[in-house]
Amino acid sequence: MSGNKLYEGKAKILFTTDDPHILLSRYKDDATAFNALKKGTITNKGEMNCAIASHIFQYLETQGIATHFIQQVSPNEMQVAAVKILPIEVVVRNIAAGSICKRLGLQQGQALKIPLVEFFYKNDDLGDPLITDAHVAMLDLATPEQVVQLKELALNINQHLQTFFDRCNLILVDFKVEIGVDRKGQLLLADEISPDTCRLWDKAIADPTERIMDKDRFRQDLGNVAEAYQEVMKRVLSS
Numbered sequence: 001m002s003g004n005k006l007y008e009g010k011a012k013i014l015f016t017t018d019d020p021h022i023l024l025s026r027y028k029d030d031a032t033a034f035n036a037l038k039k040g041t042i043t044n045k046g047e048m049n050c051a052i053a054s055h056i057f058q059y060l061e062t063q064g065i066a067t068h069f070i071q072q073v074s075p076n077e078m079q080v081a082a083v084k085i086l087p088i089e090v091v092v093r094n095i096a097a098g099s100i101c102k103r104l105g106l107q108q109g110q111a112l113k114i115p116l117v118e119f120f121y122k123n124d125d126l127g128d129p130l131i132t133d134a135h136v137a138m139l140d141l142a143t144p145e146q147v148v149q150l151k152e153l154a155l156n157i158n159q160h161l162q163t164f165f166d167r168c169n170l171i172l173v174d175f176k177v178e179i180g181v182d183r184k185g186q187l188l189l190a191d192e193i194s195p196d197t198c199r200l201w202d203k204a205i206a207d208p209t210e211r212i213m214d215k216d217r218f219r220q221d222l223g224n225v226a227e228a229y230q231e232v233m234k235r236v237l238s239s
């Protein structure tokens, strides 16, 4: 049962519920890339990402990571804690791919010596620019204590996700998380963890295009997008 639409994003809609501390997050089939310059739909993506994210949130909770997840209430809907999302997209990279290759001239597929945490300013009008800790402070996006906590949390999540996806025979190349602050001031992992927000490569496939199991198939028009999501879901749900 949902109340009023609170916010509609590119991949999800948030609704109020009878309880002011609980929101309903409805996952959509819509897919966008390049700051919504490319638009499309992926068949059943809403249900697949909702199932994948629910499973991963529950796994992370068992590993001591606090998340906004409460429960899955329908194939494409979950109840989540009402939080204030920090306007920072936190990206963790284990292997060079995507924007860091363009920005720094790194070779696609090059392993990074240690995981890298990057902050991007969550602002569609500006195209989500890369920002430093100094920008976070200057723009008042988070406190210095929260910046330290964000980095620790992101690296901690990375360790658990690497272990988890390894069991799925998938390599976690990189991912993006969004973090919310609950009414007690605690940081909670929010938004979603799915093939929309992670780069995942099939461990058993060497071909650099064939092994892609995430939204890069949509971004790069590689075909078999829904099939890749389906396969990720199958492996995630059986891990």
Ligand code: C5P
Binding pocket: 089, 091, 097, 098, 099, 100, 128, 174, 175, 176, 196, 197, 198, 199, 215
């Ligand atoms: O584009 P870039 O290489 O910076 O993306 C790094 C990671 O963050 C990728 O896994 C991508 O799917 C994810 N990402 C996201 N939402 C964005 C930007 C990036 O989920 N707005």
